Amino acid sequence: MKRIIIFLLLAVAFTSCKSTSTAVSKNESKRENRTLVNNLIEKATDNIGVRYKAGGTTKSGFDCSGLVYTTFESENIKLPRSSYDQAKIGKVIPLNDAKKGDLIFFKTNKSRQINHVGLITEANSDEVKFVHSSTSKGVIISSIKEPYYKNSFEQVNRVLP
Numbered sequence: 001m002k003r004i005i006i007f008l009l010l011a012v013a014f015t016s017c018k019s020t021s022t023a024v025s026k027n028e029s030k031r032e033n034r035t036l037v038n039n040l041i042e043k044a045t046d047n048i049g050v051r052y053k054a055g056g057t058t059k060s061g062f063d064c065s066g067l068v069y070t071t072f073e074s075e076n077i078k079l080p081r082s083s084y085d086q087a088k089i090g091k092v093i094p095l096n097d098a099k100k101g102d103l104i105f106f107k108t109n110k111s112r113q114i115n116h117v118g119l120i121t122e123a124n125s126d127e128v129k130f131v132h133s134s135t136s137k138g139v140i141i142s143s144i145k146e147p148y149y150k151n152s153f154e155q156v157n158r159v160l161p
Contacts, residue, residue, distance in 0.1 A: 033161060036075060037101035044071040044119050044131045044139075051138040062133040064117050068103065071119060072159075079159070083117035090159035095144070098123040098156045104130045104144070106152040114154055118142070128156075 053061020
């Protein structure tokens with residue numbers, strides 16, 4: 001009888017420890033993800049004002065996918081180089097589910113395929129803002145409320161867990 005009681009006490013102790021550590025690791029995981037997202041946004045927005053350069057991936061000039069590619073590479077996350085191929089990564093989600101750190105894609109200038117990408121910096125029920133490299137203004141933050149982007153919006157992809 002004494003052995004059964006000791007066994008039950010040990011079982012309860014180990015079970016409660018296990019559930020606690022699971023909760024802690026979930027919280028740590030969320031915190032790490034939040035830090036990663038903030039690092040990516042900070043890295044991308046540090047380039048605001050850098051000119052547009054076709055094929056560019058440096059402070060001397062970025063194209064839209066080059067900005068996203070370089071930003072994610074800074075956190076050792078490998079993405080394809082083109083916006084068209086980046087749009088195939090992760091999970092497509094509804095615009096109203098968008099979060100900071102998601103990628104937003106467009107078909108601009110009446111293109112039949114995705115040809116523009118940005119990194120979402122802010123998302124709420126009212127508005128989605130994203131950092132990107134525009135051909136006319138270089139690296140800037142824009143809003144999905146702007147008619148040009150509202151009309152050319154194609155999809156949002158979640159590439160981070």
